[in-house]
Amino acid sequence: MNKQKSTLLKVLSFVQSVLASLVGIQSNKKREEDFNEGGLERMIYVGLGTLVLFVIIVVTAVNSALPS
Amino acid sequence: MYFRTWQRLSSVVLGLVFAPAAMADWGLNMPVGITEVSQSIFELHMLIFWICVWIGVVVFGVMFYSIFKHRKSKGAVASKFHESLGLELLWTAIPTVILIAMAVPATSVLIQMYDTTNSDVDIKITGHQWKWQYDYLGEDVGFFSNLTTTTDEIYNRTEKGENYLEEVDNHVVVPTGKKIRFLITSNDVIHAWWLPEIAVKKDAIPGYINESWALIPEGEEGLYRGKCAELCGVQHGFMPIVLEAVTADEYQAWLDDQRAGKVAEAAAALGDFSYDELMVEGAEVYARSCAGCHGTEGQGMGTIFPALAGSPIALNDMAGHIDIVINGKPGTAMQSFTAQLSDVQIAAVITFERNAWGNDTGETVTPQMIIDAKK
C-alpha cells in the first residue's frame, strides 16, 4: 500500500468509497484497501457529510418541482 | 356455450396484442374518464405500461437468446469471473435513468391531482355504514344518498334492474365547467369514495378530511356511477355513488329547489296526517332506510340486527322507539336518523313499525310528536 498518498487523495478516495456504497458497487481491490487502511472515523464523517448533501438534494428537487 | 367462451378468450388475447382502445371496451383497462386529470392519469398509465412492456421484451429477449445461443449441446462453457465493474455500473445506471424519466411525468400528474385550490364548489362527503352524505358547503344544502335497489332484487325474488346496486335516491348534483372540491371524511369506519370517470378515489377516514377535486368539462353532462372502495362491513356493496353533472344554470336551479324543498318539508310537518298516509309513507321509508339491517319483514338479521316484528320496543315503549330513531344508539350500527329523515318520515316509519308484521298496536305517531321529542 502506498503510505505516501496526499491528504487530498485520501479524502477523494473516501468520497469515492462512500459514493460506491450508495450505489452498491465497489471493486474488490478498493474494498480491501479501505478495510486495511482503517480510518473508520473519517469514513463516518464523510458518510454523514454525504447524507446531509443527499437530503439537501432531495429537498431542493422536491421544492423545485412543486409549484410555488 | 363453448363457442362463446372461446370467442371471448380470443378477443381478450387479440385485444391484449393489438388495441389498447379495445381493452377499454372490454373493461380490461382503466377508463379514460371525462376530466383533464383523468385523461392525464390514463396517459401516464399507458406510458408507464409500455415502458414496462419494452423493458420486459428486452430483458427476456436477451435472456432467452442467451439461453438458446449458448446452450450446452453446442458445447458452451460457462465463464467464471467474479466482478465486472463496468457492467455493474451500467445495469445500475440504466434503471436509474429510466426511473427518473418516469418520475418526471408522474410528478406533474400528481401535482395536478393534488391542487385543490381555487375551487368554485365545495362538497363535503361523509361515509356512513352504508350510505353517503353530501353537504354543499356555504349553500345550506345537504342530503343522504340511499341505495334504491330493492331487497327483492338483491335476494332474487324479482328480476334485477338495469342499474342493479348502482342506483340511489338522491344524486350528488354538480355543475360542469366549474372546479369542484371534494372534502371526504367518515362518520364510522373507513370508506372510500371512488368515481372512476373523474379519477377520484379517496379514503374516507373518521377524524380526517381528505381532499380531491374534479372539473367536468361543459358538454359532459350526464350520470356517472361509482362505489365505496374500502371494505366497510356487510353492506359495503350497497352504498353506490351516482354523480349527476348538469350545466351551471341547471345547478343553480337545483340548489334553489333543494332549499325550497327543505322549507316545504318543515311546513308539512305541521300539517295533519292520517294513519293511512303515514303507513304508506312509512312502508317506503322503511324499505329504503331500515330494511337493509332490520329485514324486509322486520325479522332482523343475524344476532346483531334485532327484529322489530314482535319486539317489545315496537309494541309497548313508544317513547323509547321514538328516541332510538331520533338519537340512535351510540356504539352500534343504529344511527341517528334526524339528519337523514324529515319529521314526517320519522313519524311515518315509526307508525309503520308499530303496525306492520302483526305489530297491531293501532297507534299513530304524528310528526308533531317527533318535533316535541326532539326538543
Ligand SMILES: [Cu+2]
Ligand atoms: Cu363503505
